[in-house]
Amino acid sequence: MPDIQLHHIEQGQGQPLILLHGNGEDSSYFEHQISAFSEKYRVIAIDTRGHGKSPRGVKPFTIKQFAEDLHDFMDAKGIAKANILGFSDGGNIALTFALKYSERVEKLILNGANLNPRGVKPLYQWPIEMGYRIAKLFANKDEKAKKNAEMLGLMVNEPHFEPSELARLTMPVLVVAGTKDMIKESHTRHIYNSLPNAQLAILKGDHFVANKNPEAFNAMVRVFLSGYSIRHAMMDDLPTILSLRDRAREIMRSYGNTFQWPDGYPRDDMFRKDIESGGSYIMANESGAIVGTFALLPSPEVTYNVIYDGQWLDNEPYHVIHRIASTPDSHGILDAVLDFSESQVPNIRIDTHEANIIMRKGLERHGYQYCGIIHLLNGDERLAFQKRI
16 A cells, blocks of 8 residues: 655646656656646656655655555556656656556656666766765764665665666667766667667757756657657668658649649759768658658758848758658658757758648747748749747
8 A cells, every 4th residue: 555645746638648857856857848748748747755745655765666656656546558757766767667567658768767876977976875875874863864865875776677677668668868968878878779669869968958958858759759760761761762752742732732842853862862961861650661751951051041031040050951751641740850850959940832831830830930031943932941949
């Protein structure tokens, strides 16, 4: 029987998305995620046992017990299955829970998790271990020292996962870390490589990337939860990409846009150059079928050098999104492309034909600002948009 009730913040409706904070924190860590994800999901941010407004209780103060607390919480809330996003020790709780109750996890997001204490860079781990030893010396005499010893003990003595255990997790998993994370990048990649159905995202920032770089973090999570996976295209993918181009042309013509991609355009060699430059991407759905493609290329874009009836938001380096194409029966492709691009680069420009209503509405929905008119090399006009992340 549960000995405590976990304090939590709940917002939104739809599929449950449970947020688990890190050591010594509380649900407020996710201030930039709760409102953002509640537009589509039933977001529940929990205060772990002994953290925030959740009582300590009498049961053990361990990652394993925190996972059991989550199980009891979901039962009490009537949640049979949920997406779970765990940060740092919250990621370790989420991983512990998923290994024992895999049937209760729809998708799993591990941000800054580690398999064992050796996964933490020594620069960060040594002060934690020193603080733990000092707190432990006074734990029997001082209540504050006792609490501190319990908190630090979680990072000194736990977790203890075997990489082979992770092979049992068949649900989709997103492994996220910052470029300057306190978790060794090799360790993060080891977690990713040990999971059979995982995606990896290394985002600009430190261990607290979700809080300090929320737009990029949230965009990457939205792509993952959408069910699409995105990877660099290879030359072997070219025939599939060209087929997607032809299907995209059919979609445009079906709603009256007969101007944007005439027969023979975009040319085959454009897609080939995108692949060679490393800027071409393909998208697969949850069954693995390729359903979309696009290019994300660094500046300069020659046709953006001159803009009429307006101006760009800045003169800083940017990336441009080109040649978005998808199968007719795929939904949310544009949102996934924009989310992914926004997770990768901080300044994006894009253009589209005036008749491409779907694209224009999508750009508006994502906060892109109309900047003016540019001309392609053949003289055709395009509406130009930009977003700074």
